[in-house]
Amino acid sequence: MAGIDIAVTGLGLVTPAGVGVEASWASVCGGQSPAALDPTLEGNPVRLSCRVPGFDAENLLDPRRAHRLDRFVQFALVAAREAVADAGLDPRTWDGARVGVVLGCADGGPGTVEQQHQVLREQGPARVSPLLLPKQLPNMLAGQTAIEFHATGPNLVVATACASGATAIGTARDLLALGRCDVVLAGGSEAMITPLVMAGFAQMGALSKREDDPATASRPFDIDRDGFVAGEGAGILVMERVSDARARGARIRGRIIGYGATADAHHITSPHPEGSGVEAAVRAALADAGADPQDVQHVNAHGTSTPLNDLSEARMIHRVLTGDPLVTSTKGVTGHLLGAAGAVEAAFSILSIERETVPPTANLFMPDPRIDIKLAQNLSHLPIDLALSNSCGFGGQNTVLAIAPA
Amino acid sequence: MLLDQFRDILVDTLKIDRSTITPEATREDIELDSLAVVELSLLLKAEFDLDVSDDELLEAATVADMVALLEKRSATV
Numbered sequence: 515m516a517g518i519d520i521a522v523t524g525l526g527l528v529t530p531a532g533v534g535v536e537a538s539w540a541s542v543c544g545g546q547s548p549a550a551l552d553p554t555l556e557g558n559p560v561r562l563s564c565r566v567p568g569f570d571a572e573n574l575l576d577p578r579r580a581h582r583l584d585r586f587v588q589f590a591l592v593a594a595r596e597a598v599a600d601a602g603l604d605p606r607t608w609d610g611a612r613v614g615v616v617l618g619c620a621d622g623g624p625g626t627v628e629q630q631h632q633v634l635r636e637q638g639p640a641r642v643s644p645l646l647l648p649k650q651l652p653n654m655l656a657g658q659t660a661i662e663f664h665a666t667g668p669n670l671v672v673a674t675a676c677a678s679g680a681t682a683i684g685t686a687r688d689l690l691a692l693g694r695c696d697v698v699l700a701g702g703s704e705a706m707i708t709p710l711v712m713a714g715f716a717q718m719g720a721l722s723k724r725e726d727d728p729a730t731a732s733r734p735f736d737i738d739r740d741g742f743v744a745g746e747g748a749g750i751l752v753m754e755r756v757s758d759a760r761a762r763g764a765r766i767r768g769r770i771i772g773y774g775a776t777a778d779a780h781h782i783t784s785p786h787p788e789g790s791g792v793e794a795a796v797r798a799a800l801a802d803a804g805a806d807p808q809d810v811q812h813v814n815a816h817g818t819s820t821p822l823n824d825l826s827e828a829r830m831i832h833r834v835l836t837g838d839p840l841v842t843s844t845k846g847v848t849g850h851l852l853g854a855a856g857a858v859e860a861a862f863s864i865l866s867i868e869r870e871t872v873p874p875t876a877n878l879f880m881p882d883p884r885i886d887i888k889l890a891q892n893l894s895h896l897p898i899d900l901a902l903s904n905s906c907g908f909g910g911q912n913t914v915l916a917i918a919p920a
Numbered sequence: 921m922l923l924d925q926f927r928d929i930l931v932d933t934l935k936i937d938r939s940t941i942t943p944e945a946t947r948e949d950i951e952l953d954s955l956a957v958v959e960l961s962l963l964l965k966a967e968f969d970l971d972v973s974d975d976e977l978l979e980a981a982t983v984a985d986m987v988a989l990l991e992k993r994s995a996t997v
Contacts, residue, residue, distance in 0.1 A: 572935070578935045578936055578937065582955075641962060641965075643959065644955045644958035644959055645959065648955065
């Protein structure tokens with residue numbers, strides 16, 4: 515799709531760093547992680563999580579609407595309202611048939627499933643809520659967003675595990691380039707910090723066990739990193755063709771100029787040790803953007819704080835991106851937002867370009883000596899003409915977005 | 921069952937806007953769709969041990985009709 519210029523005209527964020535774009539950005543730039551022991555995980559082998567602070571769905575949406583939505587959809591609607599307002603669009607007057615919704619999540623609504631499973635076991639099937647499926651099905655993320663904003667164009671949810679949010683943005687780029695619609699609400703949302711899901715992650719050995727010091731548990735690229743801390747939240751972008759955005763006088767906050775998507779075809783959970791799958795995605799995104807590897811000045815890395823991901827990703831960056839880009843992982847603050855991570859980090863990348871500011875990789879006390887890349891240890895200021903946002907999912911799915919200034 | 925008690929269930933558990941719940945209000949007026957009616961039927965059983973099916977509730981045209989149905993049913997328990 516080289517030559518098709520896609521603008522981002524609106525941003526919306528609900529993250530463990532804050533509710534709203536500005537709150538999230540300020541906290542990510544401050545470098546303090548909100549990770550803490552989670553009382554809902556009492557009895558689990560690992561109780562750490564990064565929760566969205568002060569998220570009151572009944573107030574942010576309305577009580578009736580919130581009651582009928584799983585938390586992962588609540589996050590998305592709050593973020594989407596912010597993004598649509600930021601874009602200066604009015605859903606009451608837009609041509610809904612030309613508005614698409616492409617969102618990603620890894621798991622749908624496991625919180626609702628676990629709660630209703632308990633009802634089934636304790637009280638029997640006749641007491642199971644009729645809202646079980648409408649609340650938990652993954653596709654409701656896009657379906658409910660369509661209802662909220664009267665967006666009747668293409669509507670889908672993509673699942674590439676922890677790359678889902680980025681895959682959604684790439685898919686939205688393709689839909690816009692093909693002319694399938696004129697506006698897309700694209701991004702990801704996730705709310706899977708539940709006892710069952712977190713027990714599963716713990717059994718995989720994926721989670722940090724640093725319960726004695728929660729705020730430093732997520733430490734991407736650090737020598738003592740021991741796993742990720744699960745986060746929750748949503749990131750939503752309003753995307754349009756640049757020509758349309760300019761024609762309506764919209765403020766363009768950044769451009770998605772390239773999208774690369776590949777599969778490792780290697781292992782169900784381990785990344786390829788040399789990062790060959792994500793390398794192929796980087797090269798595909800750069801080819802799509804018509805850019806060279808040495809042009810990349812900033813990378814918002816996948817950087818999960820797991821021993822395997824960070825090493826293979828850093829080796830790939832060192833090998834491929836010869837322009838010595840400044841690399842950060844905002845997961846040091848936010849934890850890992852799983853299916854929302856790619857969308858939240860694309861938004862952070864846009865803000866980095868717009869504000870010439872790269873947030874620090876929080877908790878990077880001693881970089882792993884096997885890693886030879888330029889890591890942002892402090893808040894840094896630099897003009898950026900080309901940034902990459904990397905995302906990798908269990909199953910070996912890799913998505914890379916190439917992002918440029920307005 | 922009094923209107924006030926019925927209204928409390930609708931507001932506290934189903935989060936329906938209290939100001940919309942008048943005796944004359946229809947199901948549409950209080951946004952009680954077929955899924956919410958099933959929820960209501962489950963709540964009436966759990967909270968008041970009343971056996972009122974969703975089909976019976978769907979036949980009641982207004983809030984007043986639903987209250988009348990519930991009063992009739994509780995009298996026969």
